[in-house]
Amino acid sequence: MxxxxxxxxxxxxxxxxxxxxxxxxxxxxxxxxxxxxxxxxxxxxxSLPGIEALHRAIGGFICSKRKALLTPAEIKFLRKDLHLKSKELASALGVRPETVSRWETGKETIGETQDRLLRSLYMNYASEKANNVICHGLVQMFSELPRERKEVKSPKKIELNLADWLGAGMELCGT
Ligand SMILES: [Zn+2]
Known part of the structure; x- marks a missing residue:
């Protein structure tokens, strides 16, 4: 009792x-x-058992919603379940920090591209969680992309070892 x-x-x-x-x-x-x-x-x-799984289920439901863009409350839910601050989500989506706040308060509608990007970030996160990967692979990667349209030095040529593509899988979130 x-x-x-x-x-x-x-x-x-x-x-x-x-x-x-x-x-x-x-x-x-x-x-x-x-x-x-x-x-x-x-x-x-x-008493809610399996609250993490419950949130993943709600998040998955939101992300698979068709025919409508994400609502302010849905954006906020996804961000919170991603454990990201507005600033961090903004950085991953390549928008200004205040833009995320404006989406969440309904002052601005999320753009179609950012809507798709947020859903895919979330789904990626959910599958990382399901596979017990304890990192924010895509969020981290996107956050490191250049924000402004500026000249960025191209990366040096790609060199791969046999083990890189036949090995135990490439780690997106490796060191
Ligand atoms: Zn009481």
């Missing part, structure tokens, strides 16, 4: 009642979770 998170009182469980997950900032209703009501202070709370 869970104790009340507010007053420590005895709780009764409520089963099979849909739970509105407003905390995530989106209109999400969860089924099959158990809620608890305190018999003393009447506080209702929920």
């Amino acid at each position: 869970k104790k009340c998170v507010e007053c420590g009182g005895k709780t009764g469980s409520i089963k099979n009642k849909p739970y509105r997950y407003d905390e995530c900032g989106l209109d999400v209703v969860l089924h099959g979770v158990t809620q608890f009501r305190c018999e003393h202070c009447k506080e209702v709370f929920v």
Whole structure:
């Protein structure tokens, strides 16, 4: 039996009642979770197992949405689940920091290209997580790309060893 998170009182469980997950900032209703009501202070709370996986599921749902660009709340959710500050996401997407804030407050609509890029960053992150890769491969790589249109020295020629393409797979996030 869970104790009340507010007053420590005895709780009764409520089963099979849909739970509105407003905390995530989106209109999400969860089924099959158990809620608890305190018999003393009447506080209702929920225990959500596998919250990481839940967020990945919500994020995946958002990213596979068709026929509409990401909404302010969706952009914010994806950014938070990516554990990025506005500034960091802006840097990865090649936009100014204030642009991300404007998308999230609805003052500006996200561009089609950035919409696609954000979705693909997120999906890449989700698959990294699923494979237990503990790095932000694409986010990091994109952040290091030049922001302004300026002359950048071309990289030196590409040299590869046999093991580079036949080995244990190229590590995007290697040293
Ligand atoms: Zn209570």
